[in-house]
Amino acid sequence: AQKITQTQPGMFVQEKEAVTLDCTYDTSDPSYGLFWYKQPSSGEMIFLIYQGSYDQQNATEGRYSLNFQKARKSANLVISASQLGDSAMYFCAMREVGGFKTIFGAGTRLFVKA
Amino acid sequence: NAGVMQNPRHLVRRRGQEARLRCSPMKGHSHVYWYRQLPEEGLKFMVYLQKENIIDESGMPKERFSAEFPKEGPSILRIQQVVRGDSAAYFCASSAGTANTEAFFGQGTRLTVV
Numbered sequence: 001a002q003k004i005t006q007t008q009p010g011m012f013v014q015e016k017e018a019v020t021l022d023c024t025y026d027t028s029d030p031s032y033g034l035f036w037y038k039q040p041s042s043g044e045m046i047f048l049i050y051q052g053s054y055d056q057q058n059a060t061e062g063r064y065s066l067n068f069q070k071a072r073k074s075a076n077l078v079i080s081a082s083q084l085g086d087s088a089m090y091f092c093a094m095r096e097v098g099g100f101k102t103i104f105g106a107g108t109r110l111f112v113k114a
Numbered sequence: 115n116a117g118v119m120q121n122p123r124h125l126v127r128r129r130g131q132e133a134r135l136r137c138s139p140m141k142g143h144s145h146v147y148w149y150r151q152l153p154e155e156g157l158k159f160m161v162y163l164q165k166e167n168i169i170d171e172s173g174m175p176k177e178r179f180s181a182e183f184p185k186e187g188p189s190i191l192r193i194q195q196v197v198r199g200d201s202a203a204y205f206c207a208s209s210a211g212t213a214n215t216e217a218f219f220g221q222g223t224r225l226t227v228v
Contacts, residue, residue, distance in 0.1 A: 024189075102207075
């Protein structure tokens with residue numbers, strides 16, 4: 001069965017510094033996609049970044065990058081130059097290629113300090 | 115190019131009443147997914163629908179919950195005889211297909227049962 005584990009319930013980071021949010025996953029399927037979503041206090045789910053299991057390079061989207069280590073089954077999110085507006089819940093998620101269920105982790109709440 | 119639209123954003127129901135949550139997918143999307151988020155938890159898959167068909171409802175509670183996606187109009191998640199434990203955020207997502215395509219989320223409906 002697929003599983004996503006986020007071991008950091010809460011994280012603090014100083015404004016303008018980088019922060020890494022951990023995510024490990026478990027799946028027996030060789031083809032899958034990994035996602036990160038941001039959920040601010042307003043509640044909506046905002047897609048941040050996607051990594052395919054066969055992608056050769058780590059995904060990047062602006063200040064977001066995904067540190068994908070396939071052998072270790074980890075897909076950590078790195079946010080560079082943190083901003084106050086980055087304070088939110090962050091969810092790691094996974095879906096098998098051709099599948100339809102997205103499995104979410106429990107989330108990490110990030111607090112950015114001024 | 116409107117995104118996934120959910121309404122209402124907030125819904126308050128008394129125990130025993132019915133709750134109807136609506137979701138209009140993005141233009142051109144024929145796949146709809148419903149997820150539930152309990153407080154301080156990640157999203158949990160409930161049901162996957164294509165037009166007029168339920169493809170997978172393995173995450174739906176066996177009783178009181180139903181979903182439809184008619185040929186015309188939005189997808190509806192219906193909860194009959196609501197109980198306090200149904201209080202949660204309900205998210206709808208839509209996609210153009212299942213093959214590794216990103217699912218776009220709506221802003222969610224926050225159901226409160228009093």
